[in-house]
Amino acid sequence: MSHYVGVDIGGTNIVCGLLDNELNLIDKVKKPTGAANGVDYVLGSIASMIDELLERQRLVRTDLGAVGMGNPGFVDPIRGVSLNSANLKWVDVPVSEKLGALLGLPVFIDNDVRMYTYGEAVRGAGRGYDHVMGVTLGTGIAAAMVNKGELYYGSGFLAGELGHVPLDGESALCGCGMRGCLETIASATGIARIARERLERGEASILGEWFPDGRRDGLTAADVSRAYDAGDKLAKDVLRFVGASLAKGLAWAISLWSPDIVIVGGGAANAGERLLAPTREALAPLLLPMYRERVVITTAKMNDDAGVIGSAAFAKARAANG
């Protein structure tokens, strides 16, 4: 019972990490998810990845205290059920029960954004803060809140959908069916879309040279950061606009949740200060001084590993509470 496993499962890949009792990540393996092969295939694959880690570290299953897992989509963490995952095409899958039976170990699951936030709270940028808010900017945007080591859930475990409130004056169609949601702007997808649309309107940018007509679909948020570093005005404008939009959502989240720190992670967080500096600038006039003077806005400390470490830490805490 001296080690823990954290699993971060996405639509593309599964990462399994092995952690010691102090929650240091000592080894990890990565494999394609293969969700099309069905739930049992995926869970079997996770079990064999865990066995591979154990073998490499000369451990056995009984050395593990528990397994934690961060799932994309909606999760009931109490019953351990994946309620609905668009990425995995899972509906009402009793993951904790099924994977637990395969491994003979307690398995605890939660939503991936919560596990990332939990990881950053206990082992990352949130260490030393009692009230930690996490935001992930990837294909979409979502948020979670950890207060003194406890995740905030709300009714139906549905709290934290920062991405799906429409902003005034915005109209891009969102994946959820609404228009102008924060997610259509403040996400990796949103950054790329806005840059492409400005190129289409004929605005000058080095991105137009890198991605001429017909090849624009390949443009990503990372390219916008590259252009920014090359001094490109359009790239700077895009990140300033995205930061200002993100600030609108954060102003509500900070006023309602009152975090000490907001940790921005996910793919688009690689933009770092290029995005966070204009976000802070736009945020300041939207916050009461008591929040403005208190809250820290920063990037994740262990971006890729936060989900794995958070899942393992969550499993350890849940196992300890019986």
Place this chain on the structure above:
Amino acid sequence: MSHYVGVDIGGTNIVCGLLDNELNLIDKVKKPTGAANGVDYVLGSIASMIDELLERQRLVRTDLGAVGMGNPGFVDPIRGVSLNSANLKWVDVPVSEKLGALLGLPVFIDNDVRMYTYGEAVRGAGRGYDHVMGVTLGTGIAAAMVNKGELYYGSGFLAGELGHVPLDGESALCGCGMRGCLETIASATGIARIARERLERGEASILGEWFPDGRRDGLTAADVSRAYDAGDKLAKDVLRFVGASLAKGLAWAISLWSPDIVIVGGGAANAGERLLAPTREALAPLLLPMYRERVVITTAKMNDDAGVIGSAAFAKARAANG
């Protein structure tokens, strides 16, 4: 230890209520606050009001398990300190300690919006719901959240400032110093201000007859409801606009907090369905279906007594937890 006292203190009046062990309100007294006379005067006045209640009910102080109190402004409920109350002109007043010493009883305090929400959660419109959000529309607007009987606090006990995020396109100066805050619109003050401004612009309304030039300052939110009932178009437009603005704030609060029910109280909640119907209508397209189908928006059940009952219930719960 069979009874509890709840105290609701505002800038104008103090209400003290006596509750039995099942938290039924059995008697109450009301007096002017007299905050200008200082903290000791006010706390002494509360102690004498409590003694008056006890005498009337033929009880003695040792029959009381605890005293709870809802204070306007910022409160540290753990230490029992009123951190800053603009209405009472209190800064860092150790209320629990001082009033506790006067009475020889445990005293627990919290912010008045939290006590109102707690009261509605445990004894009012929120009974039977696990995740209860309260909103008060009075001079200002504020919110609180109770999850399975536990208040949500955040860093510095500052969570729930729904009123001080600026809305796009709004510019009225707010009491906080910012412009266009939700509070400048969705509050009793906001309703009256918007109606007055429309009259100034020469819009036709029965309110213009009731409040001719020079007497417009007397116009209140209650008058807007009266005009609405008389079929007045301006009054209807004002409440529709206020409802739509309130909906913008509620969309963020519901997406971040995920309540089962939102209970709207405070003076302006007397507008009832005149305000809530347009609020619901504007809210629906701003929410993901999973929230829209789940959340109930309603008015407070025990408006004037919620603070007193909530304070007593809070004190009972805190006393039971040691």
